[in-house]
Amino acid sequence: MTESKFIKSPSSVAVLGVSFSGGQPKGGVDEGPIRMIEHGILDQIKDLGWKVDHDGRLDHYKDLEPAEDPDIGILKRPRYVGAVSKAVSEAVESHARQGQMVLTLGGDHSIGLGTVSGSTAVYGEDTCLIWVDAHADINTPDSTDSGNLHGCPISWMLGIAGKVEGFEWVQPRLKPSNLVYIGLRDVDPAEKRILREHNIKAFSMFEVDKYGIGKVVEMALDHVNPDRTKPIHLSFDVDALDPSVAPATGTPVRGGLTFREGHYICEAIAETKCLVALDVVEVNPLLGSDEASWQQTVKIGCSLVRSALGETLL
Numbered sequence: 001m002t003e004s005k006f007i008k009s010p011s012s013v014a015v016l017g018v019s020f021s022g023g024q025p026k027g028g029v030d031e032g033p034i035r036m037i038e039h040g041i042l043d044q045i046k047d048l049g050w051k052v053d054h055d056g057r058l059d060h061y062k063d064l065e066p067a068e069d070p071d072i073g074i075l076k077r078p079r080y081v082g083a084v085s086k087a088v089s090e091a092v093e094s095h096a097r098q099g100q101m102v103l104t105l106g107g108d109h110s111i112g113l114g115t116v117s118g119s120t121a122v123y124g125e126d127t128c129l130i131w132v133d134a135h136a137d138i139n140t141p142d143s144t145d146s147g148n149l150h151g152c153p154i155s156w157m158l159g160i161a162g163k164v165e166g167f168e169w170v171q172p173r174l175k176p177s178n179l180v181y182i183g184l185r186d187v188d189p190a191e192k193r194i195l196r197e198h199n200i201k202a203f204s205m206f207e208v209d210k211y212g213i214g215k216v217v218e219m220a221l222d223h224v225n226p227d228r229t230k231p232i233h234l235s236f237d238v239d240a241l242d243p244s245v246a247p248a249t250g251t252p253v254r255g256g257l258t259f260r261e262g263h264y265i266c267e268a269i270a271e272t273k274c275l276v277a278l279d280v281v282e283v284n285p286l287l288g289s290d291e292a293s294w295q296q297t298v299k300i301g302c303s304l305v306r307s308a309l310g311e312t313l314l
């Protein structure tokens with residue numbers, strides 16, 4: 001596989017709607033993309049000056065669902081998650097190869113394995129991954145307590161997952177030193193061990209409180225991308241935000257990022273002009289206490305995208 005040269009600031013964005021919920025047990029997260037599109041995200045991106053490439057399809061990848069997908073140990077729907085991630089990876093890769101920015105609307109965060117694999121296939125080991133989340137999503141198939149694969153994608157990217165049926169296609173191309181987290185506050189004990197063992201940089205809510213979001217993003221970028229010359233993949237799980245800000249999500253954790261902190265992260269990354277791929281995941285319009293709360297979450301998903309794609313306050 002040849003690595004293509006990284007174009008700073010592409011002008012065309014490919015939008016993939018991945019209506020997938022198989023990486024966790026709650027229905028509804030597969031409706032995230034359609035609600036964001038109904039809210040007008042495609043026109044909003046066009047209004048920012050981007051050429052938008054979206055074929056109108058929302059991929060449910062139903063045809064990839066195996067007739068039978070029995071648990072492997074406690075892992076749930078492993079073959080389905082593996083097959084969808086593979087398809088997502090191929091889609092992201094083909095758009096990135098054409099020099100397009102790739103925006104993926106999820107869907108649960110298991111699809112991050114696909115999106116990041118697509119980016120690293122094109123940009124190679126230069127690829128920086130900024131994972132904004134309440135959770136580390138780095139459990140291995142052996143360490144997960146829930147068996148929900150949205151808690152595991154990063155272990156495959158790093159090559160520490162071991163062999164699991166459905167994931168034979170994965171090529172671990174992410175270097176631990178090119179990964180940085182922002183927003184963590186619900187990390188399993190086994191995940192803490194993995195982070196320490198691989199020396200992975202993480203800015204939890206403790207550091208956000210201690211240093212402020214401006215300094216945290218600067219330190220995160222200094223760690224993975226000191227010269228601001230390498231391509232950045234931003235994977236934004238809306239549960240990084242406080243549940244009062246983004247209530248309609250499957251695994252909310254109190255004590256999260258404020259509205260502005262979340263948007264600041266996107267704005268500061270946009271400013272580097274190094275962004276090549278963005279995921280906004282875990283918007284679940286069937287959760288939240290009422291209509292207003294899921295609509296608020298959909299709206300925030302859209303405004304995070306706009307911030308990352310260059311919308312400024314002035």
Ligand SMILES: NC(=[NH2+])NCCC[C@H](N)C(=O)O
Pocket residue numbers: 108109110135136137139144145146147148150151152186187188237239251282
């Ligand atoms: N993408 C997410 N919301 N992940 C939540 C993961 C929670 C927990 N650490 C688990 O592995 O099950």
Ligand SMILES: [Mn+2]
Pocket residue numbers: 109133135137150237
């Ligand atoms: Mn996540």
Ligand SMILES: [Mn+2]
Pocket residue numbers: 133134135237239240251282
């Ligand atoms: Mn999360």
